[in-house]
Amino acid sequence: MLMHELIHIEHGHNSHQPPQVERIVESETAKRLLPCIETVARNLADVDIATAAEALWVTPNVLHTRLNSLTREEHAFLHQRGTEICLARLETHVQTVSRP
Numbered sequence: 001m002l003m004h005e006l007i008h009i010e011h012g013h014n015s016h017q018p019p020q021v022e023r024i025v026e027s028e029t030a031k032r033l034l035p036c037i038e039t040v041a042r043n044l045a046d047v048d049i050a051t052a053a054e055a056l057w058v059t060p061n062v063l064h065t066r067l068n069s070l071t072r073e074e075h076a077f078l079h080q081r082g083t084e085i086c087l088a089r090l091e092t093h094v095q096t097v098s099r100p
């Protein structure tokens, strides 16, 4: 994915990075592609992860990564919006989708 590669370039990475660095890059990629948690919450309402991801123009994995790297405030916001039901569904999604 282009954003992922751009972030590698910004960090001066010019070869394959260890898994922990890749996870940081993936998390940063997801935050840049989905900067607004309100938009994420609105699109997650009453649909599954795949449908929400499509509406947000990202892959399910990017949405999943974004939801796994929430700040405390973002997490609280999602709970306040009642999105915890969707987060519970996300756990099912995690179990059924194999990661690349």
Ligand SMILES: [Zn+2]
Pocket (backbone or CB within 6 Å): 004, 008, 017, 022, 025
């Ligand atoms: Zn990478």
